[in-house]
Amino acid sequence: MSMFKDIPVDVGVIYEGERIRRNDMQVELGGPTVKQKFELARVKPADQIEDGKVSIIGPDIKDIKEGGAYPLGILVEAAGAKLDQGLEGVIERRIHGYLNYIEGFMHLNQRYDIWIRLSKKSFQKGLNSFEPIGKVLCRLFKSELPIIEKVQVTFITDPAKLDEIYPEALQAYETRDAKARGLKDQEVDTFYGCALCQSFAPTHVCVITPQRYSNCGAISWFDAKASASIDPKGPVFAIPRGEMINTEKGEFTGVDETAKKRSMGEVQQVWLYTAFDHPHTSCGCFESVAFYVPEVDGLGVVNRSFKGQTVNGLPFSTIADSAAGGRQVDGFHGMSIEYMRSSKFLSADGGWNRIVWVPKEVKERVKDFIPADLVDKIPTEEDVKTVDELKAFLKAKNHPVVARWAAEEAPAAAPEAQAVQVTEETAAAATMMPVATAGTLPIMAGGFRIILKDAKIYANKVIIQTIKDDKDKR
């Protein structure tokens, strides 16, 4: 029975982490094939909010064709005596959690990158309109965050209206992000952690510092501070910074202790400013990921919305799969776009001096934060397509990594890093192993999360199938 009698499907924390495959979906909203998508929270004066009101601008779910992907904007407007603009990021990030409580409703990512699927099963049960979805959001906002006194939700599917509101959303994100720039990690004694993604990545905790934004790019240090203060039992919590035990790599005693505790011992050490050895864990909704390119001893960066193949011939989804799930994988670092604007951006690895490839879209967005003399030395997909072309480009431009090649006779050997060399052959060879092993194997069942550590699974027979429809999941 539903938590809410007038909602046609069940609602509860048990549905967090539920995945909906393409074959099972009624419709997709946002996602990689759709350009117009966003979610935005705004704090307004009380007299401008009609509490509990749900508006739909454009076609409703029942009016759109089964199996398609459609544009969507979600606008949550809230009022409350103790609310101010500084809490908009906190309210906005809760949309992800609350929508995932709805049976057969999957929400991924954040801000301008949302990706939603509604299952056929829930649609057939009667969840065929944004109206009940909005009602759930309004009720959960008020019950989980009592600081919100009035809230209204608008779903926008009309392309013209989306065009009108989208610039406002981008401006709101930029204003929030800019606020956190300038403050330094050493200047505060409290960092914040977020465990919201543990439903998908059980050993993951985002460590949010002034100079390292959350992986999803939706929570700055200020947002996290506000979130922890208004909802101390919520997913965002304070981490006493403790001592800085490794200035270069960004290791803090408080962070290590929290990571150990929250990952149930899986993660022992976290280095915040590097992609090597003990990098920050990568969940599943990071905006971008840095990956080691051994042939040039540099790091490439690819973002979620990049459609093609990166310079090593792999798409975002394959590289993301190599890092995701709450693991610490040597040579990878799941991160936000905003982190690239920080002076601590992979600073232990050389920062921008070590970045050898980046999609054009990302480069344009962070251009002002790349040292001026480096901008033309970092190629995009328009400049190079292969590692050989990359090598030639870097050499011709005298990129700083070229000096490393001279220092190391065989740069490709760099032993400490795990190279991104996943090919069909190596993947196939791996699947031939008679025993499956996993450092961390999460199982979700009946509302419980069971983690098998260092698991080895023996089977008489292994059937391997390619799930083609699911290849765009990430």
Ligand code: SF4
């Ligand atoms: S990516 Fe990090 S900050 Fe963002 S919701 Fe997930 S755990 Fe929280």
